Structures are given as C-alpha cells and as structure tokens.
Amino acid sequence: MILDITCKTDKFNLSVVGEDFINDCCFGQDFSNWLVSKxxxxxxxxxxxxxxxxxxxxTANFSGLSYLICIGGTSDQLPDQPNFGTWHIMIEPRRTHMQRLRGKGTVxxxxxxxxxxxxxxxxxxxSSVAVEP
Structure with missing residues (x-):
C-alpha cells in the first residue's frame, strides 16, 4: 500500500523543464534534496x-524499516507564482513477497x-498538508 502526503508550496521548481527530464513532469529534484536533508x-x-x-x-530507513519515498508535483499554473502547486510525497514500505501476500508491513x-x-x-x-491512503 502506498500512502500519499499532499501539500502546496512555491519553494521548489514547477516551471522550468530540465534538459535531462525524462518527461515534462519530472519535477522534484530540489524537493527531494531538501526533504532528504531534513x-x-x-x-x-x-x-x-x-x-x-x-x-x-x-529511500529512507527508520526504526528498522525501509521506505521508498517518491516525490512529484504539478503547478497550479498561476501567472504570478509559476512554482506554486501541489506536491505528492508517496511513501511505500519495502516488503517481502510473504508480507505482501499476507497483507503485512503496510504503512x-x-x-x-x-x-x-x-x-x-x-x-x-x-499549506494544505493532507495524508491520504
């Protein structure tokens, strides 16, 4: 099971597509660096x-558990705030096949x-911080 934390901010790039982007929506490197540091x-x-x-x-390891933490964002397309938008922080615990089959190790x-x-x-x-299953 993946848990999604959503929030809104203008602190990170949502307006300039990088030359190295796989797709035009690969924003989140600056957010990832910031969150990992925190x-x-x-x-x-x-x-x-x-x-x-x-x-x-x-990735993150906490209290003996390992997590995959993915980050993606979309701009609200505000002309005066091009980097303001919604960010998703998607968290999934790493689980064994047996844990998955038994429904164990969820977040x-x-x-x-x-x-x-x-x-x-x-x-x-x-702003607008929410935790969604």
Whole structure:
C-alpha cells in the first residue's frame, strides 16, 4: 500500500523543464534534496535515488524499516507564482513477497516516518498538508 502526503508550496521548481527530464513532469529534484536533508537532520537515514518518469525516487530507513519515498508535483499554473502547486510525497514500505501476500508491513497515517515527514513540511510552512491512503 502506498500512502500519499499532499501539500502546496512555491519553494521548489514547477516551471522550468530540465534538459535531462525524462518527461515534462519530472519535477522534484530540489524537493527531494531538501526533504532528504531534513530527514537526515532528524536522524533518519535517507538518500536521493533517481529521476522517475513522474518525479523523483528516494529511500529512507527508520526504526528498522525501509521506505521508498517518491516525490512529484504539478503547478497550479498561476501567472504570478509559476512554482506554486501541489506536491505528492508517496511513501511505500519495502516488503517481502510473504508480507505482501499476507497483507503485512503496510504503512498508515500513524506510522512514525509519516508523522516525521508531516512535521517537517508543516514546520516549513507548506499549506494544505493532507495524508491520504
């Protein structure tokens, strides 16, 4: 199960398509670098992995669990705020095949890593923060 944290901000690029983008929507490198840095500051082992066709993929290890954290965003197309938009932070725990078959090892809104990410983005002043299953 993937859990999605959504938020709005203008702190990161949503307006300039990079020459190295796989698709025109591969925004999130600056957000990924920022979030990974904040997670590390909080004592969570985290790394930026790579660009994906929708944004960026990252990893985090917290309390003995490993997570894939993907980030993607879309601009609200405001002429005076080209970088303002909605960001998705999609979190999926890494699970074994047996865990998947048994429905074990899922993530929920009460998971400590989710709480930490929500705390980080809220403290940074992001708006419309929501956690969606």
């Amino acid at each position: 997670l590390r500051d909080a004592g969570i082992a985290a790394d930026v992995l790579c660009m994906e066709d929708f944004g960026w993929a990252n 929920s809104a009460s998971d400590p890593v989710i709480s930490k990410i929500v705390q980080i983005i809220t403290a940074a002043g992001f």
